[in-house]
Amino acid sequence: MYHEIIMSGVGGQGIMVIGSLLAQAAFMENLNVTYTPIYGVEKRGGHADCTVVISSEEIGSPIVDSPQSCIIMSRPSLGKYGPRVKPGGFLLLNSSFVDPLEVRRKDLDILSVPALEIAQTLGNDRLSNMVIIGAFVEKTRVVSLDTLAAALSQIFEEHYHHLLPANAAAISKGAEYARNSFHQ
Amino acid sequence: MEKRLFLRGNHALAIGAIKAGCRFYFGYPITPQNDIPEFFSKQMVKVEGCFIQAESEVASINMILGASAAGARAMTSSSSPGLSLMQEGLSYLAGSELPAVVVNINRSGPGLGGISASQGDYFQATRGGGHGDYRTLVLAPSSVQEMHDLTLLAFDLADKYRNPVIILADAVLGQIQETMVDRPYQPLELPPKDWILAGASGRDPRLIKSLYLKEGEMERHNWKLFEKYQRMKREDVRHENYLEEEAELIIVSFGTAARVAKSAIRLARAEGLKVGLFRPITLFPFPEKALFDLSQRVKRFLTIEMNTGQMVEDVKLSVARDADVHFYGHAPGSPPAPEELLNALKKVY
The missing domain is CATH 3.40.50.970 (Thiamin diphosphate (ThDP)-binding fold, Pyr/PP domains)
Structure with a gap:
């Protein structure tokens, strides 16, 4: 198995958190994995991208030009990475900020998730990233949802551990939304 | 464990x-x-x-x-x-x-x-x-x-x-x-550290210096x-070979560039191109002998670096005279992706 994912959004949306969460889960499933954060001098509001490569073989390049999957959390990210997803690849859109009608490509598997609205039903806007990664794992099954939730405690410092149940709930909500939605 | x-x-x-x-x-x-x-x-x-x-x-x-x-x-x-x-x-x-x-x-x-x-x-x-x-x-x-x-x-x-x-x-x-x-x-x-300066009590004094002024002393040093x-x-020369057997083109690359090159080589192999990798692990001492030996058999080399051409000089100094050394440089910005290196190697294959 070999899967490349680019996740892209705006600093503050929690891109790096879900990237390292997915990578941690893959590690826990005994897979080889690279997690490459691409942040420069940006802070909140700037571009925030990361690349995760998951493989049962040795991983060559941690850098990917055309990924199999892409998670798009904000509008500028769509322009940057939308054209680069491999034909037949998977595009997951945070439709709270990105209008699916802006996607011109017809050769992709697309899932739109209104992450912000779903997070709001849980009472916390900032869980949008967890909703998205829950939906992503439900659709791609690169790792199991159980491992993903179990990885939460590994990537959060202990003094944030009171937030684990809320994050796990957001993952479940995202997965549930993905299960119940039709691909466009 | x-x-x-x-x-x-x-x-x-x-x-x-x-x-x-x-x-x-x-x-x-x-x-x-x-x-x-x-x-x-x-x-x-x-x-x-x-x-x-x-x-x-x-x-x-x-x-x-x-x-x-x-x-x-x-x-x-x-x-x-x-x-x-x-x-x-x-x-x-x-x-x-x-x-x-x-x-x-x-x-x-x-x-x-x-x-x-x-x-x-x-x-x-x-x-x-x-x-x-x-x-x-x-x-x-x-x-x-x-x-x-x-x-x-x-x-x-x-x-x-x-x-x-x-x-x-x-x-x-x-x-x-x-x-x-x-x-x-x-x-x-490892040899014992019998030269350190940690108190001279009970032994002759030692000296650590880089100044040599006496006649002939600097030359000897x-x-x-x-x-x-x-x-x-x-x-203590170290290098790694990857798919170099029966290769017709060898990429010479180190560090991050080398692992991106590995992915490019896999893509090339999938298209039937016989490409291998020679990766120096010690840059000094440079693995010149191993590279020379390889160049007795393979005559085409492509050095790939994330700069505009530095290690390529050591590659040229190492290979046999009848071997061709090409260069592909990716200047800093974002690192190269495998597809970019695949295109580069196809140009010289």
């Missing part, structure tokens, strides 16, 4: 240093290596070691000189502009024959440059930016695993030769997180150092 870990390259390197018995870290902050001092600032106290954020890179390298002269394993880390500031100290370490490990997480330059990954410091590391006729051993990791393993080796080689060792990585290797096997440290058999560099070439 071997344990699997998932961690970033800068942390793997720092863990390796503590495992190798490094108890003195002196450094000054600069991106993209800041995870290293941050790690030591928390961990050194737990092993009764010493972490000092020095007032400058010049101070850091000279603090290492002091700690090393007293017999301790000591290191510093920085990124490109910081290494420029350390060159005088590296020359003094080499001249005084003092072991030290100096890490360069190469960012782009010249000048302040940028914080993206680059291999622009190949010349600086292998030729030395300091004055005088000296060499430093240069190790070039290509994975998080090697960030750890080569750090263990670096401390041993520094002690073996009484010479500074540079670990030349880059922003990608420092910052990616990857799986790694946490192997135990098995030190090389330079030839002694030369013999040491020759010994490095005999005993």
Whole structure:
């Protein structure tokens, strides 16, 4: 198995958190994995991208030009990475900020998730990233949802551990939304 | 007991240093290596070691000189502009024959440059930016695993030769997180440190210096150092071959560029192109003999670097005269992707 994912959004949306969460889960499933954060001098509001490569073989390049999957959390990210997803690849859109009608490509598997609205039903806007990664794992099954939730405690410092149940709930909500939605 | 870990390259390197018995870290902050001092600032106290954020890179390298002269394993880390500031100290370490490990997480330059990954410091590391006729051993990791393993080796080689060792990585290797096997440290058999300055009571005084003014003394010292560099070439050259058997084109590449090249080679092989990889792990001593031997059989080489052409000079010096050496450079910005390197290799295949 070999899967490349680019996740892209705006600093503050929690891109790096879900990237390292997915990578941690893959590690826990005994897979080889690279997690490459691409942040420069940006802070909140700037571009925030990361690349995760998951493989049962040795991983060559941690850098990917055309990924199999892409998670798009904000509008500028769509322009940057939308054209680069491999034909037949998977595009997951945070439709709270990105209008699916802006996607011109017809050769992709697309899932739109209104992450912000779903997070709001849980009472916390900032869980949008967890909703998205829950939906992503439900659709791609690169790792199991159980491992993903179990990885939460590994990537959060202990003094944030009171937030684990809320994050796990957001993952479940995202997965549930993905299960119940039709691909466009 | 071997344990699997998932961690970033800068942390793997720092863990390796503590495992190798490094108890003195002196450094000054600069991106993209800041995870290293941050790690030591928390961990050194737990092993009764010493972490000092020095007032400058010049101070850091000279603090290492002091700690090393007293017999301790000591290191510093920085990124490109910081290494420029350390060159005088590296020359003094080499001249005084003092072991030290100096890490360069190469960012782009010249000048302040940028914080993206680059291999622009190949010349600086292998030729030395300091004055005088000296060499430093240069190790070039290509994975998080090697960030750890080569750090263990670096401390041993520094002690073996009484010479500074540079670990030349880059922003990608420092910052990616990857799986790694946490192997135990098995030190090389090393000579006793019978030269250290840690109190002369009950023995004759010793002297560590790099100043030689007496008739013939400087000449003898330079030839002694030369013999040491020759010994490095005999005993401590390392490289990796990948799919080089029956290859018609060999890519020569190190560090991050080499692992992107590996992916490009897999893509090429899937299209039936017989391409292999020769990856120097020691940049000095350069694996010139192994490359020469390979060039007896393969006649086409493509050097790929994340700069505009540095290691390619060593490749040209190494291969047989009838071998062609091509070059593809990817100047810093974002690192190259496998598809870009695939296109590059097709042009010379």
